[in-house]
Amino acid sequence: MIYRLATTTSTNDEARDARYRHGDVVWAERQTAGRGQRGHVWHSPEGENLTFSLLLEPQFLPIGEQFLLSEAVALALTDMFAHYGIATRIKWTNDIYAGDRKIVGMLLEHNCSGPTLARSIVGIGINVNQAAFDPALPNPVSMAQLTGRTFDREEVLRTFLERFALRYEQLRQGDRETLQTDYRTRMYRLGERHTYRLPGQGETEGIIEGVRPTGELLVRHTDGTLGEYLFGEIEFVIGAKR
Template sequence: MIYRIEETTSTNDDARDAKYRHGDIVWAERQTAGRGQRGHSWTSPEGQNLTFSLVLEPRFLPVGKQFLLSEAVALALTDTFAQAGIETRIKWTNDIYAGNRKLVGILIEHSYSGPTLARTVVGIGINVNQKEFDPALPNPVSMAVAAGRTFDRSEVLETFRKRLETRYAQLERGDAEALQRDYRERMYGLGEQRTFRHPDGTPFEAVIEGVRPSGELLLRHVGGPLREYLFKEVEFVVK
């Protein structure tokens, strides 16, 4: 069920409430303390975009395979945009890009029950109809800008919900190979030499070769070895 509210601090915080069950979506017009990856804040003008959190209860999924859930969510979003005529790519770990510009931010927060996941809250911000952005943002874009037309936000959300049902069913069936294949094929910058940055700020050049099932990014350093990086061990520099 979709629960639509006018204002909250963060939909991810709201979605932790036990009254929300598997498949429920909390959609807010305004977030006063929205969060993104790497501790960034997330803001959105009222009435133009989609800011919501999805509740999932993937109790069948081992903790060591939790990245498969991230893949399913990211792929469901790219499926959604394909239906709208917008070609997108997944920037590891799970930002969605149209061209070289960020269309979606995702923040996934898990809780665990022994060796498996218990409950997952997926916070998603989709730029839908916004056409003017804060100049401080490095590279934003919206569906409206990418497609040259406006969208009904409720229809976009419903399309995503249906596409996620399909991808989640793959996950439940244990069809990890298909999820991993599709995720790799849709990776932003796959096979290209790109600039990355170590946590200390040191840049380096490498080619993206893929991602491990456990989520590590595989980078072939220019003139060097193939190495794997966990989230926060490397930053993708988008110019």
Template sequence: MIGHPFHILDEIDSTNNYAMEQVNSGQVTSGTAWFTSNQTAGKGTRGKQWHNQPGDISALTIALQPAMLPLSRQFMLSIAVALAASDFFASIAGDETLIKWPNDIYWRDRKAGGILIENVLRGSLWQYAIIGIGLNINQAAFPADLPNAVSLRQITGKTRSAEEAARELCTFLDKRIRQLQPGNYDTLLTDYTSRLFRWQQPGLYRKDGEIFEGIIRDVLPDGHLCLEKDGEILKLGFGEIEFIITR
């Protein structure tokens, strides 16, 4: 069960770092979750800092033994986690909740959260996945250098218990991760693309310093994005393309 046990930390630099330390100590069971409402140095993808305020749930991390997946299928775990976070956010904010490739959570054209999955490998054995999820819950405003962010409080006008929200998110994660079976891969990928930000729609992108218009045509099972540019398909990996958001 995801979220069993569920540990509450008063303050920590990064719940992902803490979870990694606990996994390396050998004293963790699969499904263990760590939560804090005061994370001082959260991590985003590709080394970026995750900005959070006390009272959101950006500091939720789960340690999972992904025995249901081979390492070659690790993008399916990313899909399942993104869908779970989207499920949770949409249950409150509605069907304008989207997933920006590969696993950011968007509401309309604004970023509501993100996901960082770090792997613990022993040789070729995928021993653990450290799943960090950040969702903006109670922020009333964001710094000027984050003009594209949005929180549930801004959308709904209501504040929520961050701990209760984190526990609820664990139930959505449990449901999606249980779907990680070979017979469900195609269905999960279809669910994922049906919620994808800019799916089959023109948008602006930057690659190698060039800004151009492109259309997302497909996402492959290994996670590569297929983006149409001037009638040709670019096959892109993580970090190779930047979405340009205009408001």
């Protein structure tokens, strides 16, 4: 069920309420304390974009395989954009890019029960109809900017949920190979040489070769070594963000 709110602190915070069950969506027009990865604040003009959280209960999924859920969500988003004729790629770990510009940010939060996940909250922000962004933001883009048209946001949300249901079923059925193969082929900068930043160590060049089922990014460095990086251990250098 979709719960549409005028205002909340954060849809992820709201979705923690026990009244929400598997498959429920909390959609807010305004978040007073929206957040993204690394503690970043998420701002979105009212009535232009989609900011929502999807509540899941993936009790079949071992804790060590939680990244597969992130893969399923990211793939569903790229499936949804393809439906609207927008080519996108998955920027590890949880962003969706159109070219070199960010169109989606995600924040996944999990609660565990023994060796498996119990409840997962998938917070998603999709730039839908926003025509102008704060110049201080490095590289945002919206569906409207890419296509020159305005979208029905509820239709976009329902299209995503339809695509996600298919990807979630692949996960539930244990079809990990399809998820991992599709995720790899849609990775941003896959097989290309680029500059990356290793916090505390400086910049390095390398080629993304893929990602482990446990979430480590695989980067082949110029000296031939293969680096395996978890979230926070490597950063992309993109245009002005250098």
